[in-house]
Amino acid sequence: xxxxxxxxxxxxxxxxxxxxxxxxxxxxxxxxxxxxxxxxxxxxxxxxxxxxxxxxxxxxxxxxxxxxxxxxxxxxxxxxxxxxxxxxxxxxxxxxxxxxxxxxxxxxxxxxxxxxxxxxxxxxxxxxxxxxxxxxxxxxxxxxxxxxxxxxxxxxxxxxxxxxxxxxxxxxxxxxxxxxxxxxxxxxxxxxxxxxxxxxxxxxxxxxxxxxxxxxxxxxxxxxxxxxxxxxxxxxxxxxxxxxxxxxxxxxxxxxxxxxxxxxxxxxxxxxxxxxxxxxxxxxxxxxxxxxxxxxxxxxxxxxxxxxxxx
Amino acid sequence: xxxxxxxxxxxxxxxxxxxxxxxxxxxxxxxxxxxxxxxxxxxxxxxxxxxxxxxxxxxxxxxxxxxxxxxxxxxxxxxxxxxxxxxxxxxxxxxxxxxxxxxxxxxxxxxxxxxxxxxxxxxxxxxxxxxxxxxxxxxxxxxxxxxxxxxxxxxxxxxxxxxxxxxxxxxxxxxxxxxxxxxxxxxxxxxxxxxxxxxxxxxxxxxxxxxxxxxxxxxxxxxxxxxxxxxxxxxxxxxxxxxxxxxxxxxxxxxxxxxxxxxxxxxxxxxxxxxxxxxxxxxxxxxxxxxxxxxxxxxxxxxxxxxxxxxxxxxxxxxxxxxxxxxxxxxxxxxxxxxxxxxxxxxxxxxxxxxxxxxxxxxxxxxxxxxxxxxxxxxxxxxxxxxxxxxxxxxxxxxxxxxxxxxxxxxxxxxxxxxxxxxxxx
Numbered sequence: 001x002x003x004x005x006x007x008x009x010x011x012x013x014x015x016x017x018x019x020x021x022x023x024x025x026x027x028x029x030x031x032x033x034x035x036x037x038x039x040x041x042x043x044x045x046x047x048x049x050x051x052x053x054x055x056x057x058x059x060x061x062x063x064x065x066x067x068x069x070x071x072x073x074x075x076x077x078x079x080x081x082x083x084x085x086x087x088x089x090x091x092x093x094x095x096x097x098x099x100x101x102x103x104x105x106x107x108x109x110x111x112x113x114x115x116x117x118x119x120x121x122x123x124x125x126x127x128x129x130x131x132x133x134x135x136x137x138x139x140x141x142x143x144x145x146x147x148x149x150x151x152x153x154x155x156x157x158x159x160x161x162x163x164x165x166x167x168x169x170x171x172x173x174x175x176x177x178x179x180x181x182x183x184x185x186x187x188x189x190x191x192x193x194x195x196x197x198x199x200x201x202x203x204x205x206x207x208x209x210x211x212x213x214x215x216x217x218x219x220x221x222x223x224x225x226x227x228x229x230x231x232x233x234x235x236x237x238x239x240x241x242x243x244x245x246x247x248x249x250x251x252x253x254x255x256x257x258x259x260x261x262x263x264x265x266x267x268x269x270x271x272x273x274x275x276x277x278x279x280x281x282x283x284x285x286x287x288x289x290x291x292x293x294x295x296x297x298x299x300x301x302x303x304x305x306x307x308x309x310x311x
Numbered sequence: 312x313x314x315x316x317x318x319x320x321x322x323x324x325x326x327x328x329x330x331x332x333x334x335x336x337x338x339x340x341x342x343x344x345x346x347x348x349x350x351x352x353x354x355x356x357x358x359x360x361x362x363x364x365x366x367x368x369x370x371x372x373x374x375x376x377x378x379x380x381x382x383x384x385x386x387x388x389x390x391x392x393x394x395x396x397x398x399x400x401x402x403x404x405x406x407x408x409x410x411x412x413x414x415x416x417x418x419x420x421x422x423x424x425x426x427x428x429x430x431x432x433x434x435x436x437x438x439x440x441x442x443x444x445x446x447x448x449x450x451x452x453x454x455x456x457x458x459x460x461x462x463x464x465x466x467x468x469x470x471x472x473x474x475x476x477x478x479x480x481x482x483x484x485x486x487x488x489x490x491x492x493x494x495x496x497x498x499x500x501x502x503x504x505x506x507x508x509x510x511x512x513x514x515x516x517x518x519x520x521x522x523x524x525x526x527x528x529x530x531x532x533x534x535x536x537x538x539x540x541x542x543x544x545x546x547x548x549x550x551x552x553x554x555x556x557x558x559x560x561x562x563x564x565x566x567x568x569x570x571x572x573x574x575x576x577x578x579x580x581x582x583x584x585x586x587x588x589x590x591x592x593x594x595x596x597x598x599x600x601x602x603x604x605x606x607x608x609x610x611x612x613x614x615x616x617x618x619x620x621x622x623x624x625x626x627x628x629x630x631x632x633x634x635x636x637x638x639x640x641x642x643x644x645x646x647x648x649x650x651x652x653x654x655x656x657x658x659x660x661x662x663x664x665x666x667x668x669x670x671x672x673x674x675x676x677x678x679x680x681x682x683x684x685x686x687x688x689x690x691x692x693x694x695x696x697x698x699x700x701x702x703x704x705x706x707x708x709x710x711x712x713x714x715x716x717x718x719x720x721x722x723x724x725x726x727x728x729x730x731x732x733x734x735x736x737x
Contacts, residue, residue, distance in 0.1 A: 012512075091628050111630035112514035113584030132632070134514030172514060200508035 003302040007119045007126040010135035011176040023145050025298035042301050044071035046103035053079040053109040059129050063106045066296035098122040125303035133169050140173035142291040146284050150259050155182045162188040163222035163271050170263045188212035192233040213253040220261045221272050237270050247273040259284045314338045320360035324681045325664040337687040340729035366663045367679050368400025368688035370670040374619040380409030384709045385621035391429030393706040395734035397642040398690030398723040401432040407465040413438035413449045415457040430733040436461045439478050445469040448478040451485050460674045463490035466591050470496050479539035490542045493526035503632050504593045509578050520548040527551045531558045543567040547595050549602035568614035575647045586627045586634035587713045604656050615665040617644040621709030639707045643714050649694050649721035687730040694721040
């Protein structure tokens with residue numbers, strides 16, 4: 001199994017076999033994580049720094065647990081509270097950290113491309129934990145693993161990605177990954193949140209959710225990113241819920257065995273009906289979180305292995 | 312005074328649209344005579360051009376020199392040297408300094424600094440509104456007396472149409488040229504890229520190219536109302552061109568320019584968030600680029616400028632959205648423009664029409680010509696010399712050029728201002 005990448009900055013740079021390699025390795029970690037002794041030592045002696053320039057609970061916790069289970073020394077840096085406030089630039093922060101010889105740097109940043117920029121300036125492996133509205137590769141990988149486990153395959157599926165595509169890095173990474181794995185993708189949402197340029201990615205666009213959900217295998221809901229909106233994309237949350245919120249009636253249009261996904265955190269009653277989100281027969285939202293840890297363990301192991309080979 | 316004869320030169324004459332082998336005599340800072348074949352005159356210094364090209368020096372509308380305010384980015388001395396090395400004999404400076412060049416006193420400072428330090432002609436523009444804030448017009452009359460050749464708020468669009476229409480009306484009464492940035496400020500707010508597949512893939516906040524047409528349409532309506540003389544600083548999209556064409560056909564006093572970057576680069580050049588490619592307006596699609604080249608060829612777009620905008624490393628070494636806009640281009644304007652010549656898209660007389668004659672005419676300057684009696688502002692260049700641009704070789708204090716490491720063809724051999732050599736390639 002060869003994974004010829006120094007960093008994991010986006011799905012854009014990965015091939016089909018890269019994606020399969022990560023998912024296959026992640027399967028092993030799913031098993032490990034379900035045992036009572038969850039420890040491995042593949043990252044022992046390595047230092048992992050989580051730099052989050054944007055608030056995160058779930059992703060940061062997931063990366064932290066993943067690193068700790070693999071035996072790395074993990075440090076969390078809440079960048080909003082630190083040197084950025086003192087006027088230090090991103091590059092200077094990166095150079096400072098680089099001097100401390102970390103091996104893995106997990107970075108989230110509110111601006112697209114910021115993680116790429118940082119990766120150019122450091123010697124260690126960089127994992128993109130979300131940059132602006134650009135990419136969130138580990139989220140797409142955990143979604144892929146969830147789909148593969150639920151559906152038995154990761155190709156020739158009809159997958160609907162619904163909601164706020166414009167502001168979503170999750171949607172971009174998923175669109176790229178699922179496209180590379182040869183699935184049919186539909187983007188569903190109001191045209192203000194699903195710009196027509198996405199047709200160029202090979203997706204079909206629907207502004208009528210009832211039409212778009214017909215016969216899909218997977219329904220992927222997105223969070224309405226209120227914090228990224230500079231106002232006026234939708235008239236109100238209640239109208240949005242009425243037209244684009246996923247409830248049992250709309251889901252009935254999809255295939256009977258269609259699964260429901262959400263990257264979290266959910267706005268219950270805005271993009272998804274609360275009861276539906278908790279329906280263990282349809283919703284794989286909890287499984288997504290579980291797969292997240294496994295996928296991140298796999299990605300970090302592959303990057304660390306490359307580093308060791310290079311050393 | 313100097314008495315020079317250039318012999319054996321390709322003379323690029325934008326006025327007649329010709330490119331012919333001949334000689335040109337300079338005396339007392341002006342072009343004294345010219346002719347075909349061999350020169351006969353005696354008693355002058357002879358410069359054998361060896362069959363290379365002699366053209367009127369470039370007149371570059373919209374150069375930012377960062378004095379006053381940010382002299383570490385560019386001074387009159389460094390900008391002047393860069394201009395001379397790039398064959399630019401007249402720089403028309405922007406008032407987006409800090410503070411803005413918006414009073415006769417600040418304009419006087421600029422003129423004094425320029426005269427002391429710059430080896431090329433410097434003609435200043437002044438702000439159209441105080442502080443470029445779009446609220447109150449500046450002292451247009453006084454500023455004209457102090458030497459302002461045009462009035463512009465640069466990339467600040469005057470959103471209040473009442474303010475803008477009054478400024479245009481007042482400017483008309485003074486016979487002053489107003490230069491504006493056609494862009495709808497609402498639609499383009501916060502944008503770092505042009506909307507399309509590339510911006511969507513990169514997750515960058517984007518503006519529809521329509522914002523430029525909307526801005527131009529609005530300005531054209533105000534011109535119909537006020538009858539002012541107007542120049543659009545940068546027209547960069549295909550969709551804006553029909554509006555410009557109609558306005559010209561309707562007899563409005565309107566001209567338009569474009570930037571060398573929009574003529575030679577497109578949105579895909581941004582690649583992995585390379586901030587040296589962040590300019591304002593953002594780089595456009597290849598279709599737009601081709602349409603703009605065609606508009607320069609037909610003369611619909613009148614001028615090409617460098618839109619020279621120095622930025623230090625700190626303002627560029629940031630995530631794309633946060634990085635400052637702009638690129639230096641005084642030294643790369645001619646080599647980049649020659650790409651269009653080598654690609655067979657624009658011939659040399661057309662290029663020098665857009666880079667020298669038209670901008671000079673629009674500003675009421677005497678230069679930009681090779682005719683007898685015109686100022687001897689000349690660029691002597693070899694369009695075929697290949698080189699790889701190293702940004703650290705630039706004379707500007709800031710080296711934020713998108714052409715770093717790129718193969719280019721064509722270099723300036725020497726530059727003359729009023730018959731004096733101000734640059735010679737080592």
